[in-house]
Amino acid sequence: MRKKLFRKRATLLALFLGVVMTSIAQTTFTINKLNYQVNEDGTSVTVTGHIDGYEATGELEIPASVNYNEKDYTVTAVGQSAFMYCFYLSKLTLPNTITTIGEGAFSYCQSFKGDLVIPNSVKEVGYNAFSGCSGFDGQLIIGSSVESLGDYAFSGCAGLTGTLNLPANVTSIGSNTFGYNGFDAIVVDPDNSVYDSREQCNAIIETNTNTLITGCKNSIIPEGTTDIGYCAFRGILNLTAVELPQSLVTIGENAFALCYDLTGDLTIPDLVTTIGPSAFYGCEKLTGTLTLGESVSYIGDWAFKKCSGFTGAVSRATTPPEIGNEFGYYTAFESFGCQILIIPDGCTDAYMNSNLHDELGLCGFSTFIEESDNVVEEFTEFAVGKYNYRVNKDDVSVTVISHVDGYEASGEINIPETVNYEGKDYTVTSIGSYAFMYNSSFTTLTLPSTIVTIGDGAFGGCNGFTGDLLIPDAVTTIGYGAFSYCSGFNGKLTIGRSVAFIGDQAFANCNGFTSAVSRATVPPTLDDSYGEPLTFNDFGCSTVTVPSGSASAYQASAWYDPTGQKGFKEFVESGDISSIGGTFAANRNNGSIYDVSGKRIYVDGNHLPAGLKPGIYFIKTESQDGTKIKKITVK
Structure with a gap:
C-alpha cells in the first residue's frame, strides 16, 4: 500500500515539475536581438539585455510592445544590469510604457549621445541606472511621473548640460544621484512637496531639513541652508567659487571633493560644527586662505587632503577640532598647502598637543601663531x-x-x-x-x-x-x-x-x-x-x-x-691621545689593541704601532699591577 502511494506521489511531483519547468522556459525570449522576460502579470515583459552582450553596437531603441507566439506584451521595465558595460551602443530611446528602470540598467554605456529622456510613464529609476554614461551631451529630461531616483542614478553623466527640471512627483532622491554633473541650472517644480530650489539657487534642497543635496556649477547656496549633503557638489567642473551661508552647521562627506576648479579663499562659517571626510579633498586650486569658524569641533579624514594650493590657514576655534583617524593616522590636512596655522590668542599649548600638530607638516601644521603675533611680512x-x-x-x-x-x-x-x-x-x-x-x-x-x-x-x-x-x-x-x-x-x-x-x-x-x-x-x-x-x-x-x-x-x-x-x-x-707611537711604560707587557667591534688588531709586548688609521681603539695591558684598559682616539 505504501509503495503504491509513494509511486502516485512521485508521479504527481514529476507532472508538477514538468509544468513549472515548461512555464519557466516560456518566460524568456529574444526578438530583434533584445532579450525579454515575461512578468508575473503575464501581459507585460522586462527587457533583460542584448543578445550580443557587451559587444552590442549601434542605436538601442526599446519598443513599447513585442509579439511572441502570437501574443502581444507591453514592455514595462528595463531589468537590473540589462545593458551594463555595453560601451558601443550609440543612442538610447526608451518607450513611454516602461515604469521601472532597474539597478545598473545602463551604467557605463559611455557611447550614448544626445539627450537622456526618461519617459513620463517611468516611476522609478534604480541605483546606478545611468552612472558613468559620460557620453550623453544633451539634456536630462525627467518624466512627470517619476517618484524615486536611486543612489548614483545619474552620477558621472558629466556631459549632460542645460537645465535640470525636477518634477513635482519626485519624493525620493538617493545619495550622489547627480554627482559629477555639468548642469547650468537646476529648477524644482514649485508643487514638489519634498524638495525646492528656493531663491533661484540652482540647487535641490530638502525642504524639511534645509539640506542641499545636489548643486551645479552656478549654484548659490541660500541663507537658511543648514547642511551640505553627501557628494552634493562632488566632481562638478567649472564650479569656480563657493560662498557658504552663515546658517550652515554641517558640511557632509565628499561635499565638494574633486571640485578642481574652485579658486580663491575658503571661509567656513562660525556655526559649522562638522566638516565630513573628504569634504574638500583634491580642491588644489583653492589658492588663498582657509578660515575655520569658531564652532568647528570635528574634521574628518581627508577633509582637506591635497588642497595643496592654500597659502594661509586660520582657525577661530579656541578648542582645537578633533581630527578623524579612520586610516590609523590623521589625514585631514595631508599634503595641505601650508604648514602654519593662525590661532586665537592663548591657545598655542592646546593646539600643540592636538592632532592638528605634525612636526614635519606632512599631515598637519608644524607651527601655530597666535593672532596678536600674526604680523604680515613681505620677503624678497x-x-x-x-x-x-x-x-x-x-x-x-x-x-x-x-x-x-x-x-x-x-x-x-x-x-x-x-x-x-x-x-x-x-x-x-x-x-x-x-x-x-x-x-x-x-x-x-x-x-x-x-x-x-x-x-x-x-x-x-x-x-x-x-x-x-x-x-x-x-x-x-x-x-x-x-x-x-x-x-x-x-x-x-x-x-x-x-x-x-x-x-x-x-x-x-x-x-x-x-x-x-x-x-x-x-x-x-x-x-x-x-x-x-x-x-x-x-x-x-x-x-x-x-x-x-x-x-x-x-x-x-x-x-x-x-x-x-x-x-x-x-x-x-679629544686630549686622551692625539697620535700614537713610542713605547709602553717599562713595567708593562702583553699590550693588545682592539677596535670598537672588539676585534684584536695588534699584539706587541712593548710597542704601539705607528700609523693606525683614524678612529677609536681600546688598549689592554697587563703587568704586575694588573690588567688595565684605556680608550684612545687616533686623529
Whole structure:
C-alpha cells in the first residue's frame, strides 16, 4: 500500500515539475536581438539585455510592445544590469510604457549621445541606472511621473548640460544621484512637496531639513541652508567659487571633493560644527586662505587632503577640532598647502598637543601663531645658481629655502658663504625648514662657515648623502629632524663649537655614521618634545669624542644613554691621545689593541704601532699591577 502511494506521489511531483519547468522556459525570449522576460502579470515583459552582450553596437531603441507566439506584451521595465558595460551602443530611446528602470540598467554605456529622456510613464529609476554614461551631451529630461531616483542614478553623466527640471512627483532622491554633473541650472517644480530650489539657487534642497543635496556649477547656496549633503557638489567642473551661508552647521562627506576648479579663499562659517571626510579633498586650486569658524569641533579624514594650493590657514576655534583617524593616522590636512596655522590668542599649548600638530607638516601644521603675533611680512626671494634664497630681516643676510630644481635636483650640495643679488652681497646664515627634504639624489653636502641656523627637517630623508658631515663652528641651532633618516652618511659627524641646541630626532636613523665628534665644551641641549631626547635615536655609533675636560658633563647630560640606542654610552676626550707611537711604560707587557667591534688588531709586548688609521681603539695591558684598559682616539 505504501509503495503504491509513494509511486502516485512521485508521479504527481514529476507532472508538477514538468509544468513549472515548461512555464519557466516560456518566460524568456529574444526578438530583434533584445532579450525579454515575461512578468508575473503575464501581459507585460522586462527587457533583460542584448543578445550580443557587451559587444552590442549601434542605436538601442526599446519598443513599447513585442509579439511572441502570437501574443502581444507591453514592455514595462528595463531589468537590473540589462545593458551594463555595453560601451558601443550609440543612442538610447526608451518607450513611454516602461515604469521601472532597474539597478545598473545602463551604467557605463559611455557611447550614448544626445539627450537622456526618461519617459513620463517611468516611476522609478534604480541605483546606478545611468552612472558613468559620460557620453550623453544633451539634456536630462525627467518624466512627470517619476517618484524615486536611486543612489548614483545619474552620477558621472558629466556631459549632460542645460537645465535640470525636477518634477513635482519626485519624493525620493538617493545619495550622489547627480554627482559629477555639468548642469547650468537646476529648477524644482514649485508643487514638489519634498524638495525646492528656493531663491533661484540652482540647487535641490530638502525642504524639511534645509539640506542641499545636489548643486551645479552656478549654484548659490541660500541663507537658511543648514547642511551640505553627501557628494552634493562632488566632481562638478567649472564650479569656480563657493560662498557658504552663515546658517550652515554641517558640511557632509565628499561635499565638494574633486571640485578642481574652485579658486580663491575658503571661509567656513562660525556655526559649522562638522566638516565630513573628504569634504574638500583634491580642491588644489583653492589658492588663498582657509578660515575655520569658531564652532568647528570635528574634521574628518581627508577633509582637506591635497588642497595643496592654500597659502594661509586660520582657525577661530579656541578648542582645537578633533581630527578623524579612520586610516590609523590623521589625514585631514595631508599634503595641505601650508604648514602654519593662525590661532586665537592663548591657545598655542592646546593646539600643540592636538592632532592638528605634525612636526614635519606632512599631515598637519608644524607651527601655530597666535593672532596678536600674526604680523604680515613681505620677503624678497631670489634664485642664484642652484639655490633659492630669502632675504632676512636684517637685509644683509639670506636663508637658503630650496633647490631651484626641487625634487628633481641631484648631485652635490655645496652652499656658498655669500651670494650677490642685484649688485648687493648677502651672507648665507640659515638653511630654511624643509629646504631640501626628501631628496634621495643628493650625493655630498658642504655647509658654509657662515651658517648659524639649520631649520627643521632641512635635509630630512636625504638618504643619498655619503661621506662625512661637518656642522660649522658658527652654527648655534640644529632644528627638529634636520638630518633624520640621512642613512647614507658613512663617515664622521662633526658638531661645531657653538652649537647650543639640537632638535628632537635631528640625527635620528643616521645609522651609517662610523664616528662622531662634538667640539662644544658645554653639551648642547637636546630637545625632548616627546618625553625623552630622540636626537640620536638609532645613530651609527655609540661613542662620541668631546673636548678635553668635558666628558663628565656630557656623561651627566641627555647625550648619555647606557644602551647606546638613543644616545651615546661612551665619551672620549679629544686630549686622551692625539697620535700614537713610542713605547709602553717599562713595567708593562702583553699590550693588545682592539677596535670598537672588539676585534684584536695588534699584539706587541712593548710597542704601539705607528700609523693606525683614524678612529677609536681600546688598549689592554697587563703587568704586575694588573690588567688595565684605556680608550684612545687616533686623529
